[in-house]
Amino acid sequence: MSAVQARPLAGDKLIVVPYRKVSAAAMATNLVLILLGCFFLLPMLWMVFASIDSNPDWAIRIPSPTLANFADVLGRADALSSFRSSLILAGTTTVLTTLLALLSAYPLSRMHIPFKRPFMLVILFASGLPVSMLVVPVYQMYVYLGWLDSLYTTALFLAASSLPFAIWLMKNFIDAVPVELEHAAAIDGASTFRILREVVLPLTVPGTAVTAIYTFINAWGAFIIPFVLTYSPDNQPGPVEIYNFMGSHGLFKFGDLAVFSLLFSVPVIVLYLFMSRYFSGAFNFGGAVK
Amino acid sequence: MLSEVRFDGVHKIFGAETAVEDLNLTVNAGEFLVLVGPSGCGKTTTLRMLAGLERPSYGRILIGDKLVNNVSPRFRDVAMVFQSYALYPHMNVYDNLAFGMRARGASKDLVAQRVKETADVLGLGKLLKRRPSELSGGQRQRVALGRALIRQPQVFLMDEPLSNLDAGLRVQMRAELSRLHQRFRVTTVYVTHDQVEAMTMGDRIAVMNNGRLQQVDAPETLYDNPANVFVAGFIGSPRMNFVPGRLASSDGRTSVAFLGITTPLGTGSRLTAGASDGEVTVGIRPEDLMWRPAAGPDCTLTLSADVDVVEPMGHEAYVTALCAGETVTSRFPPRSGVRPQERVDLALNPARLHLFDAQSGITILQRPPAAGAETLRSVGEARTNDSAGGRSERHGQPEARRVPSRTEEIS
Missing domain, CATH: 1.10.3720.10 (MetI-like)
Known part of the structure; x- marks a missing residue:
């Protein structure tokens, strides 16, 4: 993993980014992280959807949009x-x-x-x-x-x-x-x-x-x-x-x-x-x- | 404004540990004094006491005629360059330089003028708007130096200011520091563990070990007449060889036996202490122990040795050899063709021997004052330069970049 790629960024600064290698371990890690993220994100998703739904309840669903709640x-x-x-x-x-x-x-x-x-x-x-x-x-x-x-x-x-x-x-x-x-x-x-x-x-x-x-x-x-x-x-x-x-x-x-x-x-x-x-x-x- | 600095019976005790013990030392006005020793020897503590960052447990510290034991750093009128530089990271170079003068209430115009002067001296003119994080190591070093210089203090304190620089830059800054001192002649106390820095920069060198001052002398004196085994071993690279020896006297003349040979003491040399019979430590500098074919006529002693390691340095080579059961290092000319396991003859000038009491490690040999210089000349080509120059050369520094040391100017 010695390959690096120089990417010019704002102004004259150079940021050196190593190439990513996709390995099985990395994929497993990401999968677990995504799963955990869902646990936290689902309630928030409900919050966002319910806030603009005209008839919200417990379920997460595609809302029929309204601003009445606001x-x-x-x-x-x-x-x-x-x-x-x-x-x-x-x-x-x-x-x-x-x-x-x-x-x-x-x-x-x-x-x-x-x-x-x-x-x-x-x-x-x-x-x-x-x-x-x-x-x-x-x-x-x-x-x-x-x-x-x-x-x-x-x-x-x-x-x-x-x-x-x-x-x-x-x-x-x-x-x-x-x-x-x-x-x-x-x-x-x-x-x-x-x-x-x-x-x-x-x-x-x-x-x-x-x-x-x-x-x-x-x-x-x-x-x-x-x-x-x-x-x-x-x-x-x-x-x-x-x-x-x-x-x-x-x-x-x-x-x-x-x-x-x-x-x-x-x-x-x-x-x-x-x-x-x-x-x-x-x-x-x-x-x-x- | 030149001030001398005096340590008068100064002790510093941390809990059960004595960092500095009974230090008596005078730094003359305008002098560049190097405080050198291994880590933990008390040199930095000494400097911090002088700066006012530590308070001595006993004793008195005087700057000029003023007792400063209880004076806070703020009012001591000293400037310090830290090993880490300690630049204010949130200020640009201009503000870093100006901080001390502003703190002392200097007018804006005066500050601007002096910042400009200082920046010119150190070549920082183009960097004034930069933050320390945008500077290279050498530039940071200069800013740290400038911050001390701008205040025109009574005393400069430097705590290993060059140790964070790479080798090339270190040599360059060494020269620059010497030049600055010659120009401004401010009393300077410079702490280092590097004996090359000590030898090349100091008017005098104070060697410390275990919290005790070992010897204070001009570099050449220190090198030629070390007061004890510690100083002898610390100053000089490669290190002085120490071998056990024995004094004996017959017909009123004292001779010393070591490495299987016996030689009378040089004419004019005399023992300062101790009985004329007894155990001694004999000190031989590697450059005094030469390859027989390359040695001059003064090297009257010959030792037989088995080569163990050959270290070629380019312009010379160091040969570690086994001689009468002792490992000794000697200086050979380059490309001598000598190989490990080979038997060689080593030559030695008896006038260059150092003798120390085997128990106390204190020198017991007093040489006639001229002896050192005479030997220097007679060895001729082997030691064309003054001792400081010869040594710095050995550390692989190009001759042109070297600081013109004070000895060279005098001679």
Whole structure:
């Protein structure tokens, strides 16, 4: 497999692509992957078809196209307010989590802290705890504090539960910034604040973005915490609203459900595409250290 | 602005490990001092202490007259070139160069002017808009150098700056560094594990091992009169031969027996320490151990040896041979026709012997000052160049590209 083919790409860059060899193993791999992909894609296919079907039900079928479902959902006040709630909830959570993760990850990455390793392991352990385990005591606490049914206090708990993983993620991103750059800047005469602002922060932007997007996507889809901690219809975020669609009047409005789900997943899909770009291309410290 | 640097009883202890032990060293103002030693010998720690990235456990570090133990790197007015270059990847070359001056609050005009000057000196003029990732290794090296140069600091610190370059570029940059130092004469501390870099670039060389300073001297002195077995073995390539020997004295004259022969010590040489009887380590540089037919009249000793390996280098050949049970390396002329398993006669000038105490490894032979130079001349064609030149040649570098070393200029 030494044959390579040079393909000219935008501008003067050449990308060297090795020829692919189709082997039995590769075909088997692809077959399994396609099969697995179907498992995930079929529900989504149903969602797309049902959303434009005039008479949808459980089955996946070629729809008789209509936009009535969209008109129906967009006309519902509760649907729109749930978007607003989700935005507030996920936005607040993301800002809080990212900021705190950045501030705690930097010293964890750079400074000598006694018992750092056990501490990091505790954080890792905490990030693996299921939140449903904590819901009852947290509910009691929120009742006691009078924090129930507020999107901002709910975001506080969401932030707390997403923080451990975000710290781990951030720490690894900061670890990847060569500490020698900071030494070089210090010897160059820069103050600590200048080093953070002009050297460390610009280089952690991709990592911070990934942490933020990851946190946002999780908070956007969070169900059990807002379900328990909020109750007024105005404060129901999207996932709780979907649940309401399903069970509210004992009958399913499949078309509305599909449309709402579809609309609700759009931000996630967009952010995910954005993040995958960051994941593939942005971690380039080329030229910093050999 | 020339400043001297002084280490005064400096220790650096990491937990149970002593990285640097009782370092006393003065780097003269304007001097290019090379700190050399094997990895883990404490040379980089020493440099980092001078930069302010590590704090000495004990002792004092002075830059000029200023005690800098507790001064942060920011205020030390030193510039450092890192082994990895540590260029800011998100800034272009211009901003990389300007960063230090901006951090010190220089005006925009001054920054622009100095960036231009520095870029001209280093030939970076056309690259100012590029990011480090778009530069070649040699260009990155230049930017790293420029970032240090532009600040006009009191002291330059260089941590193995050439080790990431390929061989050809390394020779070229070596010359460039020497040229820059001759032009700006900034006090420089240069860390390397490469003895060729040390010999060719240093005004003086400080050899370290196991956290201890072994010897500080001019390259030729270090080469001709190593203070101990470590320095003798570290400086010079191929490595000096070490064989066991024994001192004996009769009629008031001391002689040394080794490799089955006995020779009186050269006239004027005298033992500095120890009894005149006892175990010693005899050191013989491969270039002092020659093929009999090619040796000069000073090589009065003859040893018989069995050739084991012949390594032709083109302009000469190294022959590893077994002599009285010891493996020794000797320098042969090219195309000598000698083959493995053959028995050959080796010639040796007794004045070129090195003697070390067998236990402590410290040199016990003091040669008359002129002895080294005399031998140099008498060996004639074998050593036409100064020692540094001869050595760099041996490493396969074309003569024209070599740095004119200071010795050549003096002589």
